[in-house]
Amino acid sequence: MTPKVAVDLDGVLFDFIGGIQFRLRDRWGIDMPRSDIVGNVSRLTGNPMVDQDLHQQIFNPKFYYGLSVFPDVADRIRSLADHANIYAITSRPPSTRKVTVLRLSLDFPAIIDLHYTSRKHRTAKALGIRYAVDDHAPTAESYSKNRIRTWLVCSGEAPALKRNRLLKVVGSTPEALEEIESRCRMRTTSI
Helix, strand or coil: CCCCCEECCEEECCCCHHHHHHHHHHHCCCCCCCHHHHCCCHHHCCCCHHHHHHHHHHHHHHHHHHEEEEHHHHHHHHCCCCEEEEEEEECCHHHHHHHHHHHHHHCCCCEEEEECCCHHHHHHHHCCCCCEECHHHHHHHHHHHHHCCEEECCCCCCCCCCCCCCCEEHHHHHHHHHHHHHHHHHHHCCC
């Protein structure tokens, strides 16, 4: 049986923080380091006009269309697709559905099956997901609590997590995808 892998979109495949940085520089002339862009964007800078603009952007489909794919991620996804079925499970606003489908078809043609949900672990369980990659610690923990081996992508300081053999913190998406591909390759060749 072909293993199933769930990946998040923003922060895993697409550079969401880079999109926020671009918006801050382009529209407001603000240079903010990646490490400072955490939490709720509606209170990111302390300037109500800037924060309201950023909050509006995360509901604007054009914002998501402009996000870049992280380096080496497209190649890793294509390689992984030879050994696994890949599902994008996202909690993006529903207004972004058309743009998300378009970007996935351009960047990852016929590779990723898209699912929108606010309860990712339930969708993953229903799909029979074996491995998951996410950048949100609570989501990663809920995957692992549901017996899904999970990689938490954390480019900065790792959050404090309960010890869990099914949850691993990694520094990048390519690192996680490489480990998953290795596991999937072993599973498909041993069957």
